[in-house]
Amino acid sequence: xxxxxxxxxxxxxxxxxxxxxxxxxxxxxxxxxATLAEKLGLSEDEVLTRTKALREEGVLxxxxxxxxxxxxxxxxxxxxxxxxxxxxxTVMTRVNAHPEVAHNYExxxxxxxxxxxxxxxxxxxxxxxxxxxxxxxxxxxxxxKLQEFYIGFRVAA
Amino acid sequence: xxxVLDTTDRAIITALQSGLPLVPAPYAEVAAGLELAxxxxxxxxxxxxxxxxIRRIAAAPNHYKLGMVANGMTVWDVDDAQLSExxxxxxxxxxxxxxxxxxxxxxxxxxxxxxxxxxxxxxxxEEKRARITDLLGDALNGSDILYSTRILKKTGLRLRxxx
Numbered sequence: 001x002x003x004x005x006x007x008x009x010x011x012x013x014x015x016x017x018x019x020x021x022x023x024x025x026x027x028x029x030x031x032x033x034a035t036l037a038e039k040l041g042l043s044e045d046e047v048l049t050r051t052k053a054l055r056e057e058g059v060l061x062x063x064x065x066x067x068x069x070x071x072x073x074x075x076x077x078x079x080x081x082x083x084x085x086x087x088x089x090t091v092m093t094r095v096n097a098h099p100e101v102a103h104n105y106e107x108x109x110x111x112x113x114x115x116x117x118x119x120x121x122x123x124x125x126x127x128x129x130x131x132x133x134x135x136x137x138x139x140x141x142x143x144x145k146l147q148e149f150y151i152g153f154r155v156a157a
Numbered sequence: 158x159x160x161v162l163d164t165t166d167r168a169i170i171t172a173l174q175s176g177l178p179l180v181p182a183p184y185a186e187v188a189a190g191l192e193l194a195x196x197x198x199x200x201x202x203x204x205x206x207x208x209x210x211i212r213r214i215a216a217a218p219n220h221y222k223l224g225m226v227a228n229g230m231t232v233w234d235v236d237d238a239q240l241s242e243x244x245x246x247x248x249x250x251x252x253x254x255x256x257x258x259x260x261x262x263x264x265x266x267x268x269x270x271x272x273x274x275x276x277x278x279x280x281x282x283e284e285k286r287a288r289i290t291d292l293l294g295d296a297l298n299g300s301d302i303l304y305s306t307r308i309l310k311k312t313g314l315r316l317r318x319x320x
Contacts, residue, residue, distance in 0.1 A: 008224040019223065022216035025206075028199045030182055044181060051216075052179050061311050062217040064176035065202070071209035072162060078259065078271075096310045104309035107230065109301070111266070114230070115310070141266065147241070147258040149248030149272075157223050 009059045011157060014042065018050055019059065019157035074120040076102075078143045079129060080111040081136070088112075091136050100128040111141065162210070165193070166201060174312075177214065217311070225275045229282045230303040231289060232268035234261075239296040240270060246292055247272050252285045267299060279304070 011019065017040055027035045033051075034044040054060045069076050083091045088106075095101055095115060104115035117128050129140040162170070168191055177183045188198040205211040220228055235243060240258055247270065248256035254273040261269050272289065276282040286302055 007222075008226065009222040011223075019216070019218060023218065025213035025215055026177075028184065028202055028206075028214075030185065030195065032183065033179075033181060048179055048181065054216075055179070057222070058219055059222040060216045061219050062176050063179065063215070065173050065205075065214045066212040066217075067170060068209055068212050080266075092309050101310060103311040105305040106307040106309055107303040107305050109303045111303075113309070114303070114305075141262050143259040143262070143266075143271075145257040145259055147244060149244040149256040149258070157218070 009054075009057055011059070014046075015050060015054065015059075016157040018042075018047065019054065022051065022060065022063065069118045069120065072120065074118065075122040075125050076145070077117045077125045077129075078145070079115055079117055079132075080141045080143065081113045081132075081138045082110050083113045083136075083138060091138065094135050095132055098128060098132060100124065165191075166205070169193075169198065169201060219308075220275060221308075224277050227276045227279045227282045228305055229274045229276075229279075229286065230305070231272050231274050231286050231300065232303065233270040233272070233289070233293060233300045234267045234298040235270045235293060236296040236298065237269070243293055243296055244270060247289055250285075250289070250292075252276065253289075268301065274302075 021036060021040055026032045029035055031044065033047045037044045037047040040047070051060070051063065055063060081091070081095075091113065092104070092106075095113065096104055098117075100117045100119050102116045102118040104113065106112060107114050117125050119125050119128055125142065125144070129142055133140045169187075172187055172191055178186050180186055182195075184198050184202070185195045188195040191198070202211065202214075206213075220226075233247075244256065244258055247253060250272075252274055254275060256270075256272045258269055259271055261267055274282050274285045274289075276285060282302070282304075286300075290297065290300065
């Protein structure tokens, strides 16, 4: 799915409360949304109805586990390509078709396509990058992380 | 150390790749689809959390929809000898999300520090970028900022089918 709608959503205070709370870890119990609702002073039904609406509007792109490929013996790698403007959509379709491409952004630079490869083995990164390079004829620059300085940022709604 | 996934874990990951169902008892529903007991599913999910395979079970928000319409990937060419000291200071700024050292790719790419900067306007992002410039001081040899103009794809991790 390509999200093209960049218009900020109109959220009421309860939505904002919920968007913030939903970025924290959901409990592993039988009725996790009821547990969350209780913390927020809402009903379980309201939490679910609003969360579904937020997903449908695209305020939330996904709700579920964040898997860490590295902890499974896999790997992540940020990659970039300099895609000519007249081939952009064709190349995008090719790149996005790879299941290893977790997300992909168009950016303002000569290197204008930036995507993350997530694979089950470190060797899988090079394989995927090579396949994309072979299919598109465009060099894939790989920028693996060498040191992580911080991760855990939450977007305040 | 890596957590070794068995076939059941892999089936769980596959079932949860597109997300958790938004129903009152989501784990029970997922477990039923996999012919597992809810308890077993939760025990396995807990083990995956404990070992870091799952970072958290949570929402991925769309920054744009939340008014964070200006998101700049700032990139910096920082003196190698000072990077380990300065990197954590940049990462600790409250407007910086992902902050990593990455390899240069010369001659195309002289930058070795990446920091995502979020703001409600381009002006705000530029102001924050100036704060990072000040912080890096003499260790800085050059910088750039790349704005995202389109989300082309956004999904969770997808495993290739094995075998």
